[in-house]
Amino acid sequence: xxxxxTRRLLLLPLIxxxxxxxxxxxxxxxxxxxxDQERVLPPQIQKxxxxxxxxxxxxxxxxxxxxxxxxxGDLGPSFRYLNRSVNExxxxxxxxxxxxxxxxxMFALTLGVGAGVLAAVKKxxxxxxxxxxxxxxxxxxxxxxxxxxxxIAFVYYLDWFPVAGWGRLSHLVLPAVxxxxxxxxxxxxLARGGMLEVLQQDYIRTARAKGLPARTVIAxxxxxxxxxxxxxxxxxxxxxxxxxxxxxxxxFDIPGLGTFFTQGxxxxxxxxxxxxxxxxxxxxxIFNLLxxxxxxxxxxxxxxx
Numbered sequence: 001x002x003x004x005x006t007r008r009l010l011l012l013p014l015i016x017x018x019x020x021x022x023x024x025x026x027x028x029x030x031x032x033x034x035x036d037q038e039r040v041l042p043p044q045i046q047k048x049x050x051x052x053x054x055x056x057x058x059x060x061x062x063x064x065x066x067x068x069x070x071x072x073g074d075l076g077p078s079f080r081y082l083n084r085s086v087n088e089x090x091x092x093x094x095x096x097x098x099x100x101x102x103x104x105x106m107f108a109l110t111l112g113v114g115a116g117v118l119a120a121v122k123k124x125x126x127x128x129x130x131x132x133x134x135x136x137x138x139x140x141x142x143x144x145x146x147x148x149x150x151x152i153a154f155v156y157y158l159d160w161f162p163v164a165g166w167g168r169l170s171h172l173v174l175p176a177v178x179x180x181x182x183x184x185x186x187x188x189x190l191a192r193g194g195m196l197e198v199l200q201q202d203y204i205r206t207a208r209a210k211g212l213p214a215r216t217v218i219a220x221x222x223x224x225x226x227x228x229x230x231x232x233x234x235x236x237x238x239x240x241x242x243x244x245x246x247x248x249x250x251x252f253d254i255p256g257l258g259t260f261f262t263q264g265x266x267x268x269x270x271x272x273x274x275x276x277x278x279x280x281x282x283x284x285x286i287f288n289l290l291x292x293x294x295x296x297x298x299x300x301x302x303x304x305x
Contacts, residue, residue, distance in 0.1 A: 105241050250262060
């Protein structure tokens, strides 16, 4: 297992290099530039700005300079936010997105796994049908619909939470629910499917035949194997949640990575966009590795190669 984890971690720099290279050249093919504005700047000022950020040099030279700085951990300057580096922006925004993502993940796991396990245990009952109906609704309703609906209900009618902002605990509730709701629906469906398959296995029948209480059979014998489908989805879901939800952060005016990524894309802030993409790629690789390691813990029959 240690060799497997080490090998995967050694691949991380190569994958990030390929990701950064692809993003760099793809973004430069997009029409427009970071300093193209509605008001046309005098040519000399435009040249001075481009020279400051080395945009007047050949693209290959710019790429070489960027990769040189990237090796030293420098993601470069932001073209949109003056006198601020991409490192500073990410260090400021990532804790915000991580906090919101962790709360959304806790909400999704608690509600989704709980509902999925109950639905499997109470198969073909009203609880099963009700849980799966809500899960289907959760999968079908997008964030940009659920967010405004909750704002209308809990802000304008009930006046329980502020409409937007960041800094207080009350600011977190609605964004966390909106962020985690779709994932809760997926977790519920995956948990139900995994548990139904495990509950039909011979060793579960044997445990029941021995007279073990139903809770013991579920908790000690069925839960670990039954949640493997949930774990398989947990890696990319965690990476998505921690790197920020563009829609949720825009709706609730949250200064996270999703907001800066959107602004960076709209303003052709190339280096900021690449920096956020690299953060997401790093999280995705790390959490996928953790998921692979969790497979072996949940089911010892699984061998990592």
